[in-house]
Amino acid sequence: MKLKKYLTLTRxxxxxxxxxxxxxxxxxxxxxxxxxxxYFLWRSIYDSAGTDxxxxxxxxxxxxxLVLATALFNFMEMYAVWExxxxxxxxxxxxxxxxxMDYRRYLFWSYSGSFVMNFFTTFLPTFIIVAVVxxxxxxxxxxxxxxxxxxxxxxxxxxxxxxxxxxxxxxTESIWGINIMKQVIVLLLSGATVPIAFFPEPLxxxxxxxPFQSIYNAPLTIxxxxxxxxxxxxxxxxxxxxxxxxxxxxxxxxxxVSLRQxxxxxx
Amino acid sequence: xxxxxxxxxxxxxxxxxxxxxxSKMSYRADFIISTIGMIFTNIAGFVSFWxxxxxxxxxxxxxxxxxxxxxxxxxxxxxxxxxxxxNNWSLRMYVYSGDFIKYCFRPINLFFxxxxxxxxxKGLGQLAFGLGTIAYSWGKIGLDLTPxxxxxxxxxxxxxxxxxxxxxxxxxxxxxxxxNSFYLLDLVVRFKDYAKYPVTIFSPVFKFxxxxxMPIAFIAYYPSLVILRPDEVPLLxxxxxxxxxxxxxxxxxxxxxxxxxxxxxxS
Numbered sequence: 001m002k003l004k005k006y007l008t009l010t011r012x013x014x015x016x017x018x019x020x021x022x023x024x025x026x027x028x029x030x031x032x033x034x035x036x037x038x039y040f041l042w043r044s045i046y047d048s049a050g051t052d053x054x055x056x057x058x059x060x061x062x063x064x065x066l067v068l069a070t071a072l073f074n075f076m077e078m079y080a081v082w083e084x085x086x087x088x089x090x091x092x093x094x095x096x097x098x099x100x101m102d103y104r105r106y107l108f109w110s111y112s113g114s115f116v117m118n119f120f121t122t123f124l125p126t127f128i129i130v131a132v133v134x135x136x137x138x139x140x141x142x143x144x145x146x147x148x149x150x151x152x153x154x155x156x157x158x159x160x161x162x163x164x165x166x167x168x169x170x171x172t173e174s175i176w177g178i179n180i181m182k183q184v185i186v187l188l189l190s191g192a193t194v195p196i197a198f199f200p201e202p203l204x205x206x207x208x209x210x211p212f213q214s215i216y217n218a219p220l221t222i223x224x225x226x227x228x229x230x231x232x233x234x235x236x237x238x239x240x241x242x243x244x245x246x247x248x249x250x251x252x253x254x255x256x257v258s259l260r261q262x263x264x265x266x267x
Numbered sequence: 268x269x270x271x272x273x274x275x276x277x278x279x280x281x282x283x284x285x286x287x288x289x290s291k292m293s294y295r296a297d298f299i300i301s302t303i304g305m306i307f308t309n310i311a312g313f314v315s316f317w318x319x320x321x322x323x324x325x326x327x328x329x330x331x332x333x334x335x336x337x338x339x340x341x342x343x344x345x346x347x348x349x350x351x352x353x354n355n356w357s358l359r360m361y362v363y364s365g366d367f368i369k370y371c372f373r374p375i376n377l378f379f380x381x382x383x384x385x386x387x388x389k390g391l392g393q394l395a396f397g398l399g400t401i402a403y404s405w406g407k408i409g410l411d412l413t414p415x416x417x418x419x420x421x422x423x424x425x426x427x428x429x430x431x432x433x434x435x436x437x438x439x440x441x442x443x444x445x446x447n448s449f450y451l452l453d454l455v456v457r458f459k460d461y462a463k464y465p466v467t468i469f470s471p472v473f474k475f476x477x478x479x480x481m482p483i484a485f486i487a488y489y490p491s492l493v494i495l496r497p498d499e500v501p502l503l504x505x506x507x508x509x510x511x512x513x514x515x516x517x518x519x520x521x522x523x524x525x526x527x528x529x530x531x532x533x534s
Binding site for chain 2: 026027029030033034036037040041043044045047048049054055172174176177178179180181184185187188193194198199200203
C-alpha cells in the first residue's frame, strides 16, 4: 500500500511529461547535434594524436563514454534545485510541506515519472545509436545488469546532491548562481566533459575520492568493461553504495535542520 | 510613433540601468554567488581545455594557444548577449502571464525598452576572463600589437556577438507562437558552447550546417581567423560583419513581428 502512493506520483509525472512532446523533440535534436560535435571533435583529436589508444581509451571508448554521459545527464537531471528554489522564492513550498508525505521523498517520486519517460525517449535511442555507430564496441553481457544497478545508485546520489544544493537556496535566495556552480562542479569532476582517464595524476586521485565520479564515471566504466574483475566491480559498486548512504543522510539532516529556521515569503 | 534620437535612447538606457542595478544590489548575496558561479563556469571550461591538451599537443593543426585564443574570443563575443539581452529568458514568462502587455504601452521602441530593463552584471566577469585569455594567448602566439590589429579585433568581436544576439532573439521570440519555447532557447544557448572549436574539424556537410544553417562558426571561428591566420583569410571571414548585422536585423524583425501579434491574455 505504501508503494502505491509513490507509484501514483510516478504515473502523474509520466503523464505530465507526455504533455511536453515538443520539448522532447527539441531535446533529442539538441542531443543529436551535440553527438555530432563530440564525434568530430574527438575524431580529429585522435587523428592528430597519431595513436589509437590514449590513456587506455580508444576512440570508440571515448565516444561511448562521453555520449552516454550526456544521455545520462539528460535522463537524470531534474532541475530539482530550480524547483526547490522557485518554490522557496514564491512561498509555494508551504503547500508541499503541508502534504502528508516527506517533502524530499515527494519530490523524488514526482520526478520518477519523468525518469521513466526520459529513459525511453532519450537514453535508449542514444544508446542504440551509439552501439550501432561504433559497430558493437559496447560489450553486451552481464555488464548491462551491473550498469543498471550502478545507474540507480547514481540517480540517488545525484538527487541527494541536488536536494542538498536546493536546501542551500533556503538561506541564500539565489538560484541561478548556486545551480550553475553545482552543475559545473558535477559535470567536470564526474568525468562528463572529459573522461576521468585523461585527468593528470594528482587531480585524478583526488577526483576518485569525491562523490561526483560515482554519478557518471562509475556506471560508464562498468558499461565499457565487458568482463570486469570481481574485485574492481565490487570496489566501484561499493564506493557508489557508500556515497549513496552518505549523501542521502547528509542531505536529509541538512534539510531537517534548515527547515526549522526558514521564513517563507507569504507563509 | 515618431523616431527618437539616439541620445534620447542612451539617456533612457542609463536611467533604467541605474534602477536595475539598485534593485540588484538589494539582493547582494545573490549577486555575489552568481558572480562566483560565472567565474566557476569559466574556470571549468579552461580546466577541461587544459586537461585535453595535456594528452594531445595539437588538434587538427591548431595549437593549444590558438585554441585558447578562440576560446577567449568566444567568451568576449558572448558577453553582450549575456549582459544586455538577458531579459529574453523571461520573455516567455511575461507573455504567458500576460504581463508583457505593460511594455506595449510605452512611447518608446518596444524591443529596446524590453531588453534595457535587465542588465546582467555577472557577464562582466566573463568579459574579464575572456580578455585575459585573449591577452595571454596573444602574447604566446606572438601576434603583432598594432592599432590596426586592435581595431580589427574590436570590429570583429562586436559583429561576432551580433550573431549570438540574433540567434537568442529569434529563439526567445518563438514564444509568441509556441507554448514551450524554453527548450528552443536552451538549445540555441547550448550552441554557443560549440562556438569555441575551429569549424575545420567537422566534415564538409557539418561545416556547411554550422556556417549557414546554424551560424555558430561566426561567433568565434571566422572572425578570429582575421587575427590568427592573416595570410589565409577566407571570404566568409571578411563577410562576417555584414552577416552579423544582417542576422541581427532579421531577428529584430522577427521579435517585433511576434510582439505586434501579441494581444494579451485578456485580463
